[in-house]
Amino acid sequence: MDFACLWLGLLLPLVAALDFSYHHQEEMEEFLKNVAQNYTSITHLHSIGKSVKGRNLWVLVVGRSPKEHRIGIPEFKYVANMHGDETVGRELLLHLIEYLVTNDGKDPEITSLINSTRIHIMPSMNPDGFEAVKKPDCFYTNGRENGNSYDLNRNFPDAFEVNNVVRQPETVAVMEWLKTETFVLSANLHGGALVASFPFDNGVPATGSLHSRSLTPDDDVFQHLANTYASRNLNMKKGDQCKNKMDFPNGITNGYSWYPLKGGMQDYNYIWAQCFEITLELSCCKYPREEKLLLFWDSNRASLIEYIKQVHLGLKGQVFDHKGNPLPNVIVEVQDRKHICPYKTNKFGEYYLLLLPGSYTLNVTAPGHAPHLTKVTIPKKSQDFSALKMDIPFPLKGQLDSIPVSSPSCPLGPLYSNLPSHSAATKPGLFLFLVTLFHILFK
Known part of the structure; x- marks a missing residue:
């Protein structure tokens, strides 16, 4: 009997399958901690700080050396739910975590990805905002902002104009996090539209604002990155799936061309953290009914995986x-x-x-x-x-004795x-x- 139970235990998954519903802070923490406890060799769970109301900003790292950087292994990150009422990305990242850890050693593509990449996943940058929303709503709610009523995607330093807002705990935590890792590629997951948006979000004439765009010196790479994601999401690729919204050819847009935004996270990543980041708008409805979550996972899974692989470009x-x-x-x-x-x-x-x-x-x-x-x-x-x-x-x-480790930033x-x-x-x-x-x- 004991022998049979042992074999049954070996056949069962280490973590119970994650259901397609919304997971509040306690449920999310329980899932993340279970993953970290059951996949200790490839995961590391840590908090990069706390929200206004004291909730942990959890990051789960997946990789062969999850606790520390290894030379030659690039650092990748996904961040979701910085607007608390934009919820699809939060759940997709939890399912991505489950997909990665349960397919390691079984799926050659996922195994190679984990072998070669250190993947950082933050399901919620704004847990206070998420908890403030009382029920699903496709439009604006108070949960968009953090616990101090600040829009976190308007809260970063801006390279184009003065942004004299009070830096919020969640923003400061991300800024400090970026100093601790050599992040190469990133995406932040939003909702309310269906498009892959790339920098710059703000601009001046020198970057093209007089032509209704604002382009980086790496615009060819950014267009490739946005197309990589959008082309594998059939609804996003169509570019016109959200009623009363702009049409986006091939499902991509330059951020400034869509609308100018001061203090955005993707521009901050690119300029000050040496990290290429794009913004993924994943659902026309900001907070859709949970019975639609499985459809969103099916639509985005291939894109999420393929986008991570782009950290190995160049x-x-x-x-x-x-x-x-x-x-x-x-x-x-x-x-x-x-x-x-x-x-x-x-x-x-x-x-x-x-x-x-x-x-x-x-x-x-x-x-x-x-x-x-x-x-x-x-x-x-x-x-x-x-x-x-x-x-x-x-x-x-001539002689070079040393180069300061911390040269002026x-x-x-x-x-x-x-x-x-x-x-x-x-x-x-x-x-x-x-x-x-x-x-x-x-x-």
């Missing part, structure tokens, strides 16, 4: 000095797409650049030394689950507003010249 590696020591805080950027806050190596000397196939010239720059240029070609068919790896020996003229305030306003500034040459000029000032 190029990665380490920068070393003449003695083979890794160099932190070295600027590594493509010559013609410099960022207004320069992208630098982390404390392990690592860099990650999301790039589409093609030929590029890398500009590697250390303080007090001449730039080092090196050419690289990213093949059309890259290795599965790995960016092209290229370590860079930095040829030094980019100012937390308007940056692009200092660029000259000019209607032609969206032409690649002038735009990149202006960004390069500002880049030199803040090296």
